[in-house]
Amino acid sequence: MDLLELRNEIDKLDDELIPLLLKRMDISRQVAEYKVQNGIPVLNEQRELEILEDVASKCGEQGEVIKTVFSAIMDASRALQHKIIGGGEELRNLISNAKCEKNLTANGEPIACQGVQGAYSGEAAKALFPDSPIDFHKQFEDVFEAVNQNKARFGIIPVENSTAGSVHESYDLIMKYKFFIVGAYDLRVDHCLCAKPGVKFEDIENVYSHTQALSQCNIFLKNFDFTGITFSNTAAAAKFVSESEKNNIAAICSESAAKKYGLKIIRKGIQNVTNNTTRFIVISKELVIDEDAEKISLIFSAPHRTGSLYRVLGRFSMTGLNLTKLESRPVANGRFDYYFYVDILGSVRDEQTLDLLCALSDELPEFSFLGNYYEGK
Numbered sequence: 001m002d003l004l005e006l007r008n009e010i011d012k013l014d015d016e017l018i019p020l021l022l023k024r025m026d027i028s029r030q031v032a033e034y035k036v037q038n039g040i041p042v043l044n045e046q047r048e049l050e051i052l053e054d055v056a057s058k059c060g061e062q063g064e065v066i067k068t069v070f071s072a073i074m075d076a077s078r079a080l081q082h083k084i085i086g087g088g089e090e091l092r093n094l095i096s097n098a099k100c101e102k103n104l105t106a107n108g109e110p111i112a113c114q115g116v117q118g119a120y121s122g123e124a125a126k127a128l129f130p131d132s133p134i135d136f137h138k139q140f141e142d143v144f145e146a147v148n149q150n151k152a153r154f155g156i157i158p159v160e161n162s163t164a165g166s167v168h169e170s171y172d173l174i175m176k177y178k179f180f181i182v183g184a185y186d187l188r189v190d191h192c193l194c195a196k197p198g199v200k201f202e203d204i205e206n207v208y209s210h211t212q213a214l215s216q217c218n219i220f221l222k223n224f225d226f227t228g229i230t231f232s233n234t235a236a237a238a239k240f241v242s243e244s245e246k247n248n249i250a251a252i253c254s255e256s257a258a259k260k261y262g263l264k265i266i267r268k269g270i271q272n273v274t275n276n277t278t279r280f281i282v283i284s285k286e287l288v289i290d291e292d293a294e295k296i297s298l299i300f301s302a303p304h305r306t307g308s309l310y311r312v313l314g315r316f317s318m319t320g321l322n323l324t325k326l327e328s329r330p331v332a333n334g335r336f337d338y339y340f341y342v343d344i345l346g347s348v349r350d351e352q353t354l355d356l357l358c359a360l361s362d363e364l365p366e367f368s369f370l371g372n373y374y375e376g377k
């Protein structure tokens with residue numbers, strides 16, 4: 001047979017498969033109606049495993065491959081059933097009761113940030129909430145605690161940098177506190193090498209800064225054989241250098257932090273890449289969904305089984321949703337279990353998206369909706 005004839009054969013077989021698949025979906029719809037009447041949940045993992053084993057046993061060498069086809073068929077079947085049954089009531093209620101705001105505002109209330117004056121978090125806070133004072137805290141967790149204890153309605157923390165990657169501590173705290181994310185801001189970060197007036201470039205040996213900033217400038221540090229020393233925050237490093245007696249040290253910080261602590265800027269833009277951007281998120285105990293919300297963040301866990309993560313991700317793709325971030329973090333139970341943090345582009349005002357999130361909240365062992373928000377730049 002030539003290629004055209006082979007393709008004709010495939011077309012004929014596909015034509016036979018389509019009515020069978022539609023028939024299967026129709027039966028799945030009837031099962032859903034039965035389930036509604038009898039209060040039975042959509043997912044029956046045992047039944048699905050039996051079907052998959054049966055399929056594998058009938059397909060010989062192709063067993064594992066055909067199993068993935070049937071997994072996808074059952075994902076579609078469950079998605080249809082969820083549409084009929086609804087489900088995920090808790091999540092639906094949470095979202096329908098959420099405050100809806102246009103241009104998030106803190107009404108002049110303080111914003112909790114990590115660091116000291118001159119920190120990049122403060123710049124993000126000023127850009128998002130120009131009318132609010134900033135309360136600086138020592139540790140990232142103190143920012144979460146300030147929000148937890150209602151000392152601030154909103155807190156701002158960095159989550160990732162375009163050069164150095166994720167701020168793992170922030171993700172671990174997001175997992176721990178499960179606060180809502182109600183906003184985000186991408187801040188262009190230009191680092192400066194700064195020292196006390198009178199200190200010359202050639203005198204410098206040790207450079208103090210936050211580990212992320214040291215990592216974002218590691219080419220510069222290596223080229224000049226400087227030793228990077230980790231500090232809690234870039235602005236705190238600037239303050240430390242300004243108060244130190246030593247004349248062989250410098251800090252990596254922002255221009256405004258250098259000014260604030262009376263340091264001289266020795267070199268500007270020392271980061272590895274010019275377009276260096278840090279993403280900050282706004283955390284809150286209360287769910288607020290911006291009118292222009294465009295990004296959804298979630299945390300979930302998936303069972304320890306072949307293909308379980310692939311199947312969850314497949315559901316986003318089936319709904320036409322674009323996944324922009326996937327981060328896995330250990331659960332810290334010694335068993336190497338993981339949480340997955342995902343960002344997707346979308347809005348819970350879209351019915352299909354909301355149905356999917358509600359379905360996943362019912363099906364997955366752990367599922368938290370973190371928010372649907374607008375990302376400023």
Ligand SMILES: O=C(O)C(=O)C[C@]1(C(=O)O)C=C[C@@H](O)C=C1
Nearest residue numbers: 031042043044047048074077078
């Ligand atoms: O058997 C059921 O309970 C069904 O709803 C059907 C079906 C399937 O499509 O085969 C769908 C969802 C369940 O998780 C298990 C199987």
